[in-house]
Amino acid sequence: MAITVVGSVAFDSIETPAGRRERCLGGAATYFSLAASFFTQVRVIAVVGEDFGPEQQAVFDSHGIDTRGIERAAGKSFFWEGSYLENLNEAKTHTTELNVFGAFEPKIPEAYRDSEFLFLANIDPVLQRRVREAMPGVKLVAGDTMNYWIKDHRPALLEVLRGLDILLINDGETKMLAGEGNLVQAARAVLRMGPRMVVVKHGEYGATAFFGQSRNGIDAKTFRAPALPLEEVVDPTGAGDSFAGGFFGYLASQKELTSGALRRAMFYGSVMGSFAVERFGTERLEKLTRNEVDARFEQFRELTHLD
């Protein structure tokens, strides 16, 4: 089933202990789409500037991603510059230029309206809510957010949470959102805000799925997926969005949202996150094959399973 994703398509300049890259293709919607495209049809809603050319378009095209919802505006695309020199787990932002993204008003192509899955990547919750409301027919809605929205845009974010089935969020954000230091209690508090499933991402330690009351078939027991211990993390940018893409893409490819499907989706999320960080920007996801995805899924099983 098709996923519509709304979020940023951007250029990133990134410095890590492994080196530096200027103006890689980036943005949450980009990483999400590439990761999800290995499992299902993906449709993107975003805005780019005149610097988004055939080279960038080709990345989406080669993965069969529908870009009719990517608006071309006069000006430059969203640009982010950051580094991970001291700590690979935390980006240090040097520059953020919203550019055309500052006036982003998501427009949903007619052809996207039959999408059954909707992913609201990390953008202003006011926009997340607008897209959610414009697509009342979707079967399952998942979303992401970040500390900035939790801290300074809480009322708008809480409205988004009420309409979400699944929230993907990291440890610190979960605790901040709940105002609670114990992760389990924080996740339970977030579940009371609306979502039926909260996926808490632990970075290099994997992710844990917590479940609230059953709705839309989402019902399972707490589940922890590992991350792959990696000898080198070249660039952590996009790991969380790639996790979300693998997770939601796999779910959208399944006939039913069984407990087993939700668990395997957590593993596929970790799988896609583990590939994303192996090269700068989207380099690794661009060249990835489905066989490599399946082989790594088995590697994750070996890493964690007793039998």
Place this chain on the structure above:
Amino acid sequence: MAITVVGSVAFDSIETPAGRRERCLGGAATYFSLAASFFTQVRVIAVVGEDFGPEQQAVFDSHGIDTRGIERAAGKSFFWEGSYLENLNEAKTHTTELNVFGAFEPKIPEAYRDSEFLFLANIDPVLQRRVREAMPGVKLVAGDTMNYWIKDHRPALLEVLRGLDILLINDGETKMLAGEGNLVQAARAVLRMGPRMVVVKHGEYGATAFFGQSRNGIDAKTFRAPALPLEEVVDPTGAGDSFAGGFFGYLASQKELTSGALRRAMFYGSVMGSFAVERFGTERLEKLTRNEVDARFEQFRELTHLD
């Protein structure tokens, strides 16, 4: 098969967000012994003072732990006072009184000499080495250490590592010991120092086992065991030692050190660590039953397994 463990038996005064306890029975060898006693015969080598009375002795006795190697010395037992008020992952030490432990000279009872498993808990590596050399007939030796010995007693510690089959150590200690920021590379560097297996403990995120060249039958693929997401951590003291006890105790109960046994041992380590933190000091381990241990093992399987 019997395990001999050498380490501290102590009194701890502990403050956590859940409350405060004065002079609980503590010490690495105590937690290790209690946890391991659910799986196999345990024999302790330690020194205590005149404050170690029938009440403390009864804790060991009720778990069938051999205490003939616990020397009674004139003076007071090792005493530690610490708190976890700001961060449950890191103890803040207020007082350390070595007392009789300051002149500890491990003596090995004749009855311990046929032990096939030896655990060197976190003490001065000079003492660890002495005990290791006094028991040349043991089949498998595991040990623990801490940042203090890594930083200031490196040559003595490196000699201990050469004689270890398995080292249990946390993330930060692994990186410090190896002088390497990437965990996988750090673990590989530590494996080159002697041990055939390094168990890196990630606290609330579980633990990962890394393997070097095969020796003494220890040969398996990298394996990650989860920790249990807990609604409340009452007292983290002794979690790592309880992990070690569950891990090594289970191994000692197995006929062969197969890859499967090593993996299950990682799970039993996590199981015992998860119980230890539920109450202050050794309270939870003292009242634990084998049925509870097995039920929680199944809970860990459910938490991580796809099928």
